[in-house]
Amino acid sequence: MPQELSPTRKRIVDAATKLFYAEGIGRVSVDAVAEKAGLTKRTLYYHFKSKDDLIAAYLDGRDQPNLKQMAGWFDAAEGGPDRKVEAIFTNLARVARHPKWKGCGFLRTAAELAAMPGHPAMKVGSRHKANFEKWLAGEMSGRSILEPQTLAREIVLLMDGAFSIMLIHRNPDYIEAAGHAAAMLVRARSQDSA
Amino acid sequence: MPQELSPTRKRIVDAATKLFYAEGIGRVSVDAVAEKAGLTKRTLYYHFKSKDDLIAAYLDGRDQPNLKQMAGWFDAAEGGPDRKVEAIFTNLARVARHPKWKGCGFLRTAAELAAMPGHPAMKVGSRHKANFEKWLAGEMSGRSILEPQTLAREIVLLMDGAFSIMLIHRNPDYIEAAGHAAAMLVRARSQDSA
DNA sequence: GCTTGTATATTCACTAGTCGGTATATATTG
């Protein structure tokens, strides 16, 4: 599904990514994206048939890097699966302290497009979140954990809750609290603990 | 903090509430709110000094009704605190099935205003979420539960995660899953269960 | 090695409409 990226197309998506994430898709004009990419709006419309398509391309471009980031934190952490899961949250809390952090681009886009459930970007976002949940369930099921799918879904709920609440309170403690709760749920389903 | 509501002011806020929740604050023009309220834009600007203020008034008007809704579901449920907490989620899953349901207005507004942390509506939203967490902690601490504040925060995380994920997948199962996880966390901290 | 043809890629200038906000005038009411 990820389109082939001509150099120009990549420049446009890169510019859109910076602006859409920083300001929100609704507050960024196509003109602004074109200017940031260093080309005219007409050229942008040669490569994308509409702003909606550009939004979808923006999210599509974040799918794999995002998953790799999470998997990297998970893999790098020492200890059992509870510690590895908690490490994801700890790292999220760290990056969330940066002033440029503005939450999860997928969730914020979904919030802006809530009235348009069939929007192409919504499908991309839904697939991304499903991919993450699936990856997490796979990691859990490889580590002697009961009900790995249920657990993965609960961890996803805590993580997306942390993203959302952090946006409203701007307090990383919520991400840490989510991490502790997630680790607790992992331990509750670890067969070794019985 | 809730402003006195003249009849005209109330009509404006009612119209804004319907439109902002249905479409998102960024996609609704002040003209549209005025038309829905049955008056001119100039009159609207007589009662509100800016659109930003109107957005804040919209959220402020949802604070108490929202809390009462949650408390009503909690109080009406039979059984222990785990069942009462889970009842909130069950009721949320029910209303979320309605096609007009578009998630949590506070979270969606926060997502749209992520680049403006000092926006007046952000403060209203933050206070609302804090009120809910505080109420929940109070209910928990009155029922022989360990670490009621921590538990309340975890439940809030699961609930806001459910709101967000539901918007992206449009699948109420996530809300039910969050409810089960919340009930499990309540039981894990119930002193009676020891 | 030229020239011509063709597809790709880009630009300028523009449309028709919307945005938040306001200047000014006028009712209504005590």
Add this chain to the structure above:
DNA sequence: CAATATATACCGACTAGTGAATATACAAGC
């Protein structure tokens, strides 16, 4: 008269998207 509340009409800036011309690259024909 004075305060409150409403309406008409408008502003400059910005919006997504497009028409028409043009530049660039590269291949085929001679």
